[in-house]
Amino acid sequence: MDCHHEEIKPSFQDGQQKFLLMGNPNVGKSVIFSRLTGKQVLTANYAGTTVSFASGEMIGSKGKGMLIDVPGTYSLQASSQAEEVAITLLKEDVDAIICVLDATNLERNLLLALDLVKLKTPVVFALNLIDIAERKGITIDIHKLEALLEAPVIPTIAIRNVGLNKLVSTCNKIARMTSEKKTLEEESIDHVKKARDIVTAVETVEDRSPTFFDKLGDWAMVPFPGIPIALVMLILSLAVVVGGGKGLRAIIFLPFLNDVYTPFMTWVVSHFVTEGVIYGLLVGEFGVLIKAFEWPIALILPYVFLFYIVLSILEDSGYLPRLGVLMDGLLRKIGVQGNTIIPFIMGYGCAVPAIIGTRAATTKKERLVVATLVTLAIPCTAQTGAFIALLGDHSMILLILVFLVSFVVIFIGGLILNKIIKGKVDPILIEVPNLLVPNGRTLLKKFGYRTKHFMIEAEIPMIIGILIAAVAIETGLLSSTGEYVKPIVVDWLGLPEEASIALVLGIIRRELGVLPLLQLDLSLLQMFVGSVVALLYLPCMSVFAVLMKEFRLKVALLITLSTIVFAFLIGGIINQTVTFLLNL
Amino acid sequence: MSLYKYKGKNRFIIKEVPNNQLLTSLGVTVGLVTTIVSKMPLGGPILIHVGKRQVALGKEIADHIIVDEVKEIGLPS
Ligand SMILES: Nc1nc2c(ncn2[C@@H]2O[C@H](COP(=O)(O)OP(=O)(O)O)[C@@H](O)[C@H]2O)c(=O)[nH]1
Numbered sequence: 165m166d167c168h169h170e171e172i173k174p175s176f177q178d179g180q181q182k183f184l185l186m187g188n189p190n191v192g193k194s195v196i197f198s199r200l201t202g203k204q205v206l207t208a209n210y211a212g213t214t215v216s217f218a219s220g221e222m223i224g225s226k227g228k229g230m231l232i233d234v235p236g237t238y239s240l241q242a243s244s245q246a247e248e249v250a251i252t253l254l255k256e257d258v259d260a261i262i263c264v265l266d267a268t269n270l271e272r273n274l275l276l277a278l279d280l281v282k283l284k285t286p287v288v289f290a291l292n293l294i295d296i297a298e299r300k301g302i303t304i305d306i307h308k309l310e311a312l313l314e315a316p317v318i319p320t321i322a323i324r325n326v327g328l329n330k331l332v333s334t335c336n337k338i339a340r341m342t343s344e345k346k347t348l349e350e351e352s353i354d355h356v357k358k359a360r361d362i363v364t365a366v367e368t369v370e371d372r373s374p375t376f377f378d379k380l381g382d383w384a385m386v387p388f389p390g391i392p393i394a395l396v397m398l399i400l401s402l403a404v405v406v407g408g409g410k411g412l413r414a415i416i417f418l419p420f421l422n423d424v425y426t427p428f429m430t431w432v433v434s435h436f437v438t439e440g441v442i443y444g445l446l447v448g449e450f451g452v453l454i455k456a457f458e459w460p461i462a463l464i465l466p467y468v469f470l471f472y473i474v475l476s477i478l479e480d481s482g483y484l485p486r487l488g489v490l491m492d493g494l495l496r497k498i499g500v501q502g503n504t505i506i507p508f509i510m511g512y513g514c515a516v517p518a519i520i521g522t523r524a525a526t527t528k529k530e531r532l533v534v535a536t537l538v539t540l541a542i543p544c545t546a547q548t549g550a551f552i553a554l555l556g557d558h559s560m561i562l563l564i565l566v567f568l569v570s571f572v573v574i575f576i577g578g579l580i581l582n583k584i585i586k587g588k589v590d591p592i593l594i595e596v597p598n599l600l601v602p603n604g605r606t607l608l609k610k611f612g613y614r615t616k617h618f619m620i621e622a623e624i625p626m627i628i629g630i631l632i633a634a635v636a637i638e639t640g641l642l643s644s645t646g647e648y649v650k651p652i653v654v655d656w657l658g659l660p661e662e663a664s665i666a667l668v669l670g671i672i673r674r675e676l677g678v679l680p681l682l683q684l685d686l687s688l689l690q691m692f693v694g695s696v697v698a699l700l701y702l703p704c705m706s707v708f709a710v711l712m713k714e715f716r717l718k719v720a721l722l723i724t725l726s727t728i729v730f731a732f733l734i735g736g737i738i739n740q741t742v743t744f745l746l747n748l
Numbered sequence: 749m750s751l752y753k754y755k756g757k758n759r760f761i762i763k764e765v766p767n768n769q770l771l772t773s774l775g776v777t778v779g780l781v782t783t784i785v786s787k788m789p790l791g792g793p794i795l796i797h798v799g800k801r802q803v804a805l806g807k808e809i810a811d812h813i814i815v816d817e818v819k820e821i822g823l824p825s
Binding site for chain 2: 238239241244268269271272275300356382385386387390391489490491492493494496497501502590591592593594595596
């Protein structure tokens with residue numbers, strides 16, 4: 165956690181008011197933070213989203229208050245990293261605390277509340293998720309709760325912006341009441357008992373028959389029908405991403421590319437230059453003007469877009485922690501807790517947030533296992549899009565086989581890593597969150613943000629990669645270096661010499677390890693081998709950078725080296741075995 | 749008997765819990781009377797009801813939680 169202290173210090177300016185945003189995990193803190201600061205932090209319905217803390221200027225606060233999003237904590241006992249961070253932050257001189265409470269789970273939330281009201285710093289409570297509480301038949305007497313906590317309580321529905329203005333104004337008001345206030349009656353009173361007493365006094369629960377979502381949430385938590393539900397979810401997600409992506413491409417993107425964009429660009433360029441190197445560089449086989457649109461936008465974007473829709477829905481619904489609990493037994497075999505299903509699934513989007521997300525994992529061992537496996541065997545959405553572009557039109561079976569190879573490698577790789585990395589795996593211990601219908605606006609914002617991020621991240625490296633390829637091909641450089649890679653690429657992997665360009669570009673971005681293969685005339689076996697090699701091959705440059713930052717250079721190099729060896733080994737074995745079998 | 753071995757459908761009472769702050773925070777405390785939700789396959793966690801929520805407890809924790817069946821006298825199941 166030490167690196168985060170640096171993040172916070174410089175943002176504290178003299179005379180600036182400081183507010184802390186605190187609360188148990190999963191109470192809607194991230195949503196409130198983005199609403200109050202206008203900053204986007206990715207929210208998700210599971211414990212540990214806020215692994216490091218963010219800070220931002222609070223909108224509507226006088227004198228530009230700084231709001232700090234403290235990691236979610238259940239108490240102030242310094243019993244976890246998050247709690248230590250919270251305590252460190254409380255020691256800074258803070259003007260007020262905004263503490264978010266979950267109205268559907270008040271008793272447990274009050275434990276932290278009771279810790280906070282004992283402090284000197286003024287506190288305002290946001291009683292959040294009251295819409296869900298209402299749905300469950302829970303009513304809370306706000307005035308009584310205020311009286312018992314001796315602090316203001318504002319009911320809020322964060323995702324619909326209800327109560328947040330009042331929250332800010334109350335926060336400003338109490339910040340000025342330099343506190344010589346309350347000494348809640350004596351310490352020794354047991355918080356657990358006190359919380360229970362308060363809940364008895366303020367809460368009335370009316371029996372409501374559970375909604376379909378409540379029932380679905382419960383079903384997901386028993387092996388049967390929990391496991392079938394998980395399989396249905398998997399198939400549905402795949403159908404949306406793969407099927408939907410192919411549909412979007414066929415109906416919108418490819419016709420536009422082939423009938424409008426390419427002819428137009430070629431027409432424009434042919435006005436200025438005649439056939440030759442420059443012409444080739446612009447609109448030839450690896451022409452920058454064509455490929456910079458075709459690859460990232462026409463081929464990849466539909467999948468990225470759909471994947472992030474699915475991921476955002478899964479995250480916000482609260483299904484992922486359920487999947488984690490369900491898979492815990494299996495995942496422990498590969499040396500990680502069920503919770504790590506979340507970074508694994510995020511890895512199918514992009515390995516960078518997945519690796520950063522492992523910070524929530526409890527042990528170093530788990531972080532290393534997840535980071536290595538995500539780097540090695542999980543294709544990012546962009547690469548998945550490239551696989552679909554390469555294989556999907558020829559053979560769906562091969563496409564599925566690539567994913568099977570990915571699963572097998574994850575499992576076997578995990579078993580091996582579990583053996584060689586020392587350390588233990590902590591047992592899982594989590595509270596299952598409410599299953600929610602995700603809020604449309606929050607979702608829209610979230611995948612808008614993620615898709616935009618992809619466009620910015622992808623476009624420039626893509627152009628650089630395509631330029632390198634174009635230059636190498638147009639100048640004939642590629643054929644002269646081909647000699648050196650021949651033993652591996654041609655003899656061992658059975659790919660044509662030109663395929664080595666994919667291996668070079670794969671360093672820049674993972675999908676670039678696949679896309680150049682589209683330009684070659686390959687047999688099904690060659691496509692499959694090329695895909696498997698690209699899948700397992702090197703992390704891209706951004707992943708390498710994040711591995712280095714999160715671990716050490718040595719670890720990053722080690723992971724990189726083992727992925728190269730693994731990729732050539734498995735790819736070669738597949739090629740040699742199949743060729744051998746075919747020649748029998 | 750340990751929670752992980754507890755098989756009954758009946759309610760049980762928690763007699764002993766390991767010293768773990770998170771357990772206390774999640775409401776898994778001595779004296780809690782509750783029921784099992786389910787047990788996940790392959791040595792996975794056991795789920796119990798705590799208030800209106802469910803808490804998943806890994807085997808190594810559940811092994812160290814001691815529970816006793818609550819005899820429901822005269823109640824039809
Ligand atoms: N229905 C409803 N959902 C909410 C509310 N506040 C937050 N959420 C959802 O609750 C989930 C958890 O929120 P998040 O901000 O990630 O929680 P954090 O862990 O405390 O940061 C997200 O899916 C939010 O969209 C609310 O007031 N009502």
